[in-house]
Amino acid sequence: SIPYLMKMTSKAKLVTTRRGVKMAQVFYHVPTERIRIVDDNEIIDLGGKTLHFIEAPMLHWPETMFTYLEEDHILFPCDFFGSHLAMGVYSDEIEDIVIHAQRYWGEIMMPFRTMAKKALEKLENLEIRMIAPSHGPIHRNPKPILDAYRRWAYGETKMKTTIIYVSMWGSSEKMVNQMAETLASEGIEVVVYNLTSADLGDIAKDLVDSRAIVLGAPTVLGGAHPLAIYASYLVRALYPPIRFVVLLSSYGWGAAAVKQMQEILDPLKVEVVGTLEVNGPPTEENIKQIVEIGKLLAGRIKGVS
Ligand SMILES: Cc1cc2nc3c(=O)[nH]c(=O)nc-3n(C[C@H](O)[C@H](O)[C@H](O)COP(=O)(O)O)c2cc1C
Incomplete structure (x- = not known):
């Protein structure tokens, strides 16, 4: 979607972390003048909608960052909290969503458990009412997935x-x-x-x-x-x-x-x-x-x- 959006409107700028600049250039040939770099905790005020950026490196690419939409309390966490599903808009419409998310965690996020713990700590003081990851359904009740991520990131195991x-x-x-x-x-x-x-x-x-x-x-x-x-x-x-x-x-x-x-x-x-x-x-x-x-x-x- 990045090349598509950049083509649709010539005024659009890509907002990314410092590490994201090279990625955007290598993968999508985005010219430097169309990239805006943001640092951890930086804010962009769109006029009534405030975007708060939270760096979350290695979850699961080096340049990953979360975006928190302050007025609506929505977290856009890239791949974090995601699942390999292409059905259902909301996670509560999917049977056993936590199992799908567990599979995704195991395949994609588990190698980066240390970084995941750091990212979860950064989220602790935010009031999150909805989580919209880039893979899989949107969590309009974020508690089950947040609880599961805390268990998995901290390495809680079963008698299994x-x-x-x-x-x-x-x-x-x-x-x-x-x-x-x-x-x-x-x-x-x-x-x-x-x-x-x-x-x-x-x-x-x-x-x-x-x-x-x-x-x-x-x-x-x-x-x-x-x-x-x-x-x-x-x-x-x-x-x-x-x-x-x-x-x-x-x-x-x-x-x-x-x-x-x-x-x-x-x-x-x-x-x-x-x-x-x-x-x-x-x-x-x-x-x-x-x-x-x-x-x-x-x-x-x-x-x-
Ligand atoms: C292609 C092939 C290569 C084998 N190479 C070895 C080997 O290098 N050393 C060895 O001790 N046994 C070797 N074996 C024997 C197997 O380890 C043995 O039959 C074992 O009991 C097979 O266990 P499984 O029934 O769980 O497969 C080989 C067997 C096959 C079919």
């Missing part, structure tokens, strides 16, 4: 584990299934994703409030199965607030998957509660070992206040 796995002949699958059963019987909410059919957005959504993850994958060509490498990398990049990890694997002649998955996840600095690599399909003894690791993980999850 997301299990992500891939298995060629069912050995790793047997292992994760036992883990799911054990955790569920210990009262932990469990969500299981098979990487051959899972939607990555769904995984991102469940990482938002999971306290632990379990990764299951065989050794393939001297490392973890490529889908598991991909998933481990994605978990690391999305920076979820998980606290605990368990890694399960099956191999044919030389175990290598757990080491590689662990190395990829290392920057997250989460506690590895247990790992198990079995040769071929899991034996009864291996199943008992998984039950033990599962109980240990459940205990660690419940121990977090």
